[in-house]
Amino acid sequence: MNCETFQLKELVGEPLEIREVLRCLLHTIVFHRALGLVRPKDVECELFELTYVQCGDHELDKKIEEKIDQFIAWVDKHPNKKSQICLSFYEVKNKHPSWFGNKTERFYWEQWYINLHVLNPKSHTKRHNSKAPLSTGENTSEEGSSRRTALESSLREVLFQIISFVNEKKDHIPPVQNSEIISFPYEISTPSASDSSFGWHADVLKRMLQTGHPSMLS
Amino acid sequence: MASPSEADRTEQIVVHFLHKTLHTVLASRIPHIRLAPRPSSGKRDRWFNLDLGDLPGPIAQHGAFMDPLVIDVLLTPRRDASESGAGEVVVERWIAQCVPWHGAPQHPHDVGSFQPRTYKKSVILLRSLYALLRLLPAHRIFRMLCSSGQPYNYDLGYRVYSFAPPFSRAEGADLKQYSFSPVETLFGQLVVSVQYRPSLAAFNLEISPLMSPMIITDYIGSPAAEPSRPFPSSLPNWASRPTTSQNPPRGFRPSAVVAPQFDRPHSWNAAPMAHHPLSSPHDRVAKVGSSPPEHYGRLGSNQRSLSDRKANFKFDDFRLSPPFSTSTSPSPPTLGGHSLQSRLQMETAPMSIPMSATGKSQMHRSPNLSDPFKSLLPRPSPRSTRPDLSSQESPSKSRSFRKTEGLSSGGDIYSNLHMYAAYKGLKDGPDDSGRFSALSSGGSPRYAFSRSSSRFSMQDDLDDTDFSYPFAVDDVDTSDSHTRSPDVKDAEYSSSHKSQKAAVGMLVHMLKTAPPLRQDQSCSSQSSDLNGEVSLNTSVLSRKTSDALEELQAYKEMKNFLLSESGAMTKLQESLQQKKRDKE
Numbered sequence: 053m054n055c056e057t058f059q060l061k062e063l064v065g066e067p068l069e070i071r072e073v074l075r076c077l078l079h080t081i082v083f084h085r086a087l088g089l090v091r092p093k094d095v096e097c098e099l100f101e102l103t104y105v106q107c108g109d110h111e112l113d114k115k116i117e118e119k120i121d122q123f124i125a126w127v128d129k130h131p132n133k134k135s136q137i138c139l140s141f142y143e144v145k146n147k148h149p150s151w152f153g154n155k156t157e158r159f160y161w162e163q164w165y166i167n168l169h170v171l172n173p174k175s176h177t178k179r180h181n182s183k184a185p186l187s188t189g190e191n192t193s194e195e196g197s198s199r200r201t202a203l204e205s206s207l208r209e210v211l212f213q214i215i216s217f218v219n220e221k222k223d224h225i226p227p228v229q230n231s232e233i234i235s236f237p238y239e240i241s242t243p244s245a246s247d248s249s250f251g252w253h254a255d256v257l258k259r260m261l262q263t264g265h266p267s268m269l270s
Numbered sequence: 271m272a273s274p275s276e277a278d279r280t281e282q283i284v285v286h287f288l289h290k291t292l293h294t295v296l297a298s299r300i301p302h303i304r305l306a307p308r309p310s311s312g313k314r315d316r317w318f319n320l321d322l323g324d325l326p327g328p329i330a331q332h333g334a335f336m337d338p339l340v341i342d343v344l345l346t347p348r349r350d351a352s353e354s355g356a357g358e359v360v361v362e363r364w365i366a367q368c369v370p371w372h373g374a375p376q377h378p379h380d381v382g383s384f385q386p387r388t389y390k391k392s393v394i395l396l397r398s399l400y401a402l403l404r405l406l407p408a409h410r411i412f413r414m415l416c417s418s419g420q421p422y423n424y425d426l427g428y429r430v431y432s433f434a435p436p437f438s439r440a441e442g443a444d445l446k447q448y449s450f451s452p453v454e455t456l457f458g459q460l461v462v463s464v465q466y467r468p469s470l471a472a473f474n475l476e477i478s479p480l481m482s483p484m485i486i487t488d489y490i491g492s493p494a495a496e497p498s499r500p501f502p503s504s505l506p507n508w509a510s511r512p513t514t515s516q517n518p519p520r521g522f523r524p525s526a527v528v529a530p531q532f533d534r535p536h537s538w539n540a541a542p543m544a545h546h547p548l549s550s551p552h553d554r555v556a557k558v559g560s561s562p563p564e565h566y567g568r569l570g571s572n573q574r575s576l577s578d579r580k581a582n583f584k585f586d587d588f589r590l591s592p593p594f595s596t597s598t599s600p601s602p603p604t605l606g607g608h609s610l611q612s613r614l615q616m617e618t619a620p621m622s623i624p625m626s627a628t629g630k631s632q633m634h635r636s637p638n639l640s641d642p643f644k645s646l647l648p649r650p651s652p653r654s655t656r657p658d659l660s661s662q663e664s665p666s667k668s669r670s671f672r673k674t675e676g677l678s679s680g681g682d683i684y685s686n687l688h689m690y691a692a693y694k695g696l697k698d699g700p701d702d703s704g705r706f707s708a709l710s711s712g713g714s715p716r717y718a719f720s721r722s723s724s725r726f727s728m729q730d731d732l733d734d735t736d737f738s739y740p741f742a743v744d745d746v747d748t749s750d751s752h753t754r755s756p757d758v759k760d761a762e763y764s765s766s767h768k769s770q771k772a773a774v775g776m777l778v779h780m781l782k783t784a785p786p787l788r789q790d791q792s793c794s795s796q797s798s799d800l801n802g803e804v805s806l807n808t809s810v811l812s813r814k815t816s817d818a819l820e821e822l823q824a825y826k827e828m829k830n831f832l833l834s835e836s837g838a839m840t841k842l843q844e845s846l847q848q849k850k851r852d853k854e
Contacts, residue, residue, distance in 0.1 A: 091322075
């Protein structure tokens with residue numbers, strides 16, 4: 053089984069905006085993969101003129117909020133950096149029993165990479181203040197609103213992108229094995245505060261090795 | 271060659287897919303459909319695992335199930351009814367269709383897994399459709415119209431066709447198109463596409479000042495209105511013009527025909543196949559105007575028995591299975607998705623809160639309510655002591671007041687006083703005797719009391735209080751009532767309704783007239799049976815005080831004596847010293 057990878061267009065914004073962006077994107081992706089009986093819940097974005105859909109699963113909501121908090125905490129320590137959040141769907145399969153006992157292995161069949169560039173609001177405003185000290189208030193508010201409008205437009209494009217990806221490729225989706233709302237186990241990976249960028253990429257490499265064909269591992 | 275059952279199932283999937291598409295679009299664009307109350311029947315439409323509730327009545331008619339389903343979403347300026355149709359603009363056109371295979375139909379090698387995959391892909395397609403509806407510009411107008419209680423100068427309507435009238439060149443130039451990836455079925459490909467206006471800025475939506483407030487008595491959103499009622503003609507044209515148009519589409523039928531309640535194909539329906547297009551023509555005519563699936567799937571007059579419609583293939587390995595209607599029994603059909611079906615059935619069972627539980631809870635509450643002194647009193651003795659009272663003592667004895675027993679054991683005065691106070695707060699309950707026995711554990715082993723006349727006098731006193739417990743519940747007479755005499759029992763029953771008030775009043779009264787602090791004769795005005803105890807208590811008190819006084823006096827005398835003695839001693843010493851000096 054192959055693993056489909058989708059890279060979403062990069063979104064640039066401040067931490068508060070990125071929080072809302074992540075909610076929007078993660079819920080939208082999971083909504084397309086939650087094939088259990090769903091009563092969809094429309095959610096209006098607080099910062100953007102956008103409506104996205106949630107499954108209405110409390111566990112999912114909680115997990116997404118936790119991951120977003122984790123990510124924002126990492127962003128606070130690594131300001132003005134480009135980063136990625138990866139939402140993966142996998143299957144759990146039992147390996148052949150070995151000397152070490154029965155091990156389960158994850159086979160990732162889909163990965164969504166959300167590319168973000170989180171701006172540090174303090175450094176952002178300082179930079180603009182130094183350029184035009186006389187009319188800083190107006191400039192920053194106008195630039196802020198135009199940046200937000202641009203972010204909203206980009207977010208809409210990314211949502212379109214998600215819908216297109218979801219529709220283009222469906223053959224790799226495994227059969228549904230349960231009656232739960234969230235039909236497939238999933239994982240949300242964020243850059244950890246303790247990990248360096250190298251460590252994070254090592255984690256991605258490890259996952260790629262796990263999802264590779266058996267011939268690759270031999 | 272596909273078997274008849276596979277063809278049936280595919281047909282059901284296609285029919286329901288088109289209906290679900292229609293429902294999804296209308297629920298996302300037409301305010302009165304979105305805001306219609308959900309029926310209280312509790313049934314959920316589980317097709318494609320997308321629960322949107324039920325449509326509030328007949329929506330539109332359509333042709334054969336292989337015909338395209340075309341839905342135009344119209345933005346119409348709000349004007350008089352005579353100007354219907356003028357100025358309306360198509361802001362979106364949705365087309366859903368099962369496009370037949372060109373040439374020979376393709377039959378997959380693995381039919382058993384093909385249909386589940388088809389169904390799964392259809393589920394995902396509908397999810398995408400739902401999400402896309404929220405991204406398009408018309409959704410913003412829909413939200414404004416839904417959220418605002420005031421009328422706008424525009425409104426959203428719709429029109430359903432089975433043939434898409436072409437747009438003019440000017441109209442076509444303003445529209446963008448988006449097509450979803452098709453889903454393959456046995457009959458063809460399920461294709462969904464939309465043509466939409468990318469910008470609606472030209473339409474200046476604002477709250478309409480022209481509309482005078484009017485009361486729509488049969489507003490479809492009213493809780494008093496039946497959701498299954500046919501679309502009322504009294505509503506303005508801009509609110510709903512589902513089927514009336516100047517150019518009726520093919521397959522159009524007037525919606526004035528009264529239609530029965532829309533019924534969905536559930537496996538638990540008594541007659542699940544009644545709606546099926548291959549059912550008897552009579553049934554089909556009776557249900558004209560009720561739902562789109564009624565008119566899909568006119569494959570001819572072939573009548574197939576229900577048994578033939580049972581699935582030959584199994585969904586054993588696939589938990590995502592359509593809620594096919596295959597049998598008249600409410601049990602799930604022979605599909606592999608048993609857990610899904612059973613879960614669905616469990617979900618549709620209405621919840622009922624048994625009254626006995628609430629009654630019990632109230633009953634459970636009553637002991638607490640009827641025993642406000644429980645927190646003040648020491649922990650009651652185990653229940654085993656109560657049988658000692660109830661079983662071993664005769665009723666007559668239990669009714670008598672044993673003063674001597676209570677005091678002869680040498681118990682301190684305070685336990686007796688507590689008992690008195692507790693008696694004043696006595697409630698009609700089986701715990702009373704047990705409570706008293708607990709109290710007497712410090713002194714009197716067994717205490718019984720009379721509840722006949724004294725209680726009623728206290729009750730009368732308490733009735734004067736204005737306290738009323740909001741959740742007063744009548745006491746429950748349990749099996750321990752056999753220990754009481756019949757007349758007492760009658761008295762208790764008659765005064766049980768005042769028990770709560772009496773209890774709290776007693777508490778207040780007790781606090782106000784705490785016996786240890788008051789040594790006047792007001793307590794003796796209570797029941798005659800208690801007078802002896804009260805006077806005895808006061809005499810004990812006075813005795814102790816008098817003893818103390820006597821002791822004090824004795825000490826004083828001793829002190830004086832000692833002082834006097836000491837004085838005498840000093841004088842003697844002085845005299846002796848003088849004598850010594852004289853001698854020297």
